[in-house]
Amino acid sequence: MKQRFTSRVLLVDESDRVLLLCGRDPRRAGARWWFTAGGGLEEGEDYPQAAVREVREETALTLPVQRLSPVVWTRQAIFTVDGQCFDQYEEYRLARITSAEAGAMDIDTVEARYGHHWWTIEELATTSETIRPKRLALLLADALTSGSHQLLPVHLGDFNEDTDPE
Template identity: 30%
Template sequence: MSEETGPRRCARVIVVDEHDRVLLLHSSGFVTPESEFFVSVGGGIDPGETAAEAAARELFEETGLRVEPDALVGPIGHTVGTWWLGHEDHVFFLLRTNRFEVRFDWLEACEIGELTGSAWLTVDELRAVDAGVFPVPIADLAERVVGGDIPSAPVELAWVNWRGDNKRYPLSTPDTIEGTA
């Protein structure tokens, strides 16, 4: 992405269920054949969309859950950094909802095969894999919002040179990750 067009703007959602578990999506073999990591729900903001509209759209495309943009709280977090797509600028929203079955039926063509499963994680489980969450670790922010402390302004999240290389970040119990098949 060139400096003239600016960073790729993205909107993400930290989804928390009624049992205070955080939803993450699982990606395997996307960056390299050996890579395995987790992804917070979200993606690029399309021209003409607000960040909340993009977050709600991405939530539907990546999980099958449809909500109105005003159901999202925030933005509660923000980060900027560089990934292989170029310079990116992400805002994070919060959604408290009842647990639902994640479905990948509405993924964009370029996303099919990238997402391989999903997991509802406790904050402790999230902390165990947090270094492998794209685009940034979110355990501290998740713990804060699970505890009821909703930031009134976006918390700056440190982009920690996330590369998505051949490191593996699986959970200790493979049954926790629900596959797409």
Template identity: 35%
Template structure:
């Protein structure tokens, strides 16, 4: 096995949840493995000088065109650290997840960076159980994260 370069990063992830409990995900692939596609959460790296909430809102705007002030994100619903291979590197990623309630959303890829435009084909709305059944989640933790986001939004709406 070849030694991979290890890249550590802190990311902010956003889980937009519709009233029916489905969560918005992106469909894409590793640029070195275009035939292996998967569904993944919206988000990306926290840039220098940004708070995690600011990064989450920036990524939400860039990746799917949803505008949301950082103050409206609320508290994170989860954090975790995962490891995965991407573009020939081993990524060790510390993730903070925010759940946001949305009604109608016009998803646009107009603000995506070039690499995103080349490696993301479309978006979809998923229930955690349905995604888990497909086996097409980018990481094994994503279906449970969708269920957790839906539960958090349901509780917020009830209070």
């Protein structure tokens, strides 16, 4: 099992929609899920640096570290993709972006080749699609309400995505 540390970003536009990318597992027919921008830390990076680098790589949006909120959530997840098992620690930060920034994005990555979508909280609450993290509609609504007033990050839990029920 490969241990991985990731920095994830809740990119939220002026209409309170969150950008999610679509991923698929090439070894499992039909395996598909939606997830936030972000990814693994590289050597010498801290979590905020990794967050802005990943956003730039995945969307072409250059986001200064100062635009990131403090950590709103943490999560530990075990999952398998393309035959590789990961034990992944995740930190989530919120970044508000303008409609001009959203319109200027160029989402062209391996992960996003299956698509991206700006999701409303209502869409997240009613979709039958697999969303990571689970309960994102409720979590996002709370994060948008508490905003920068939240003092400590909320630990969403420890999950085994391969065996835990949706």
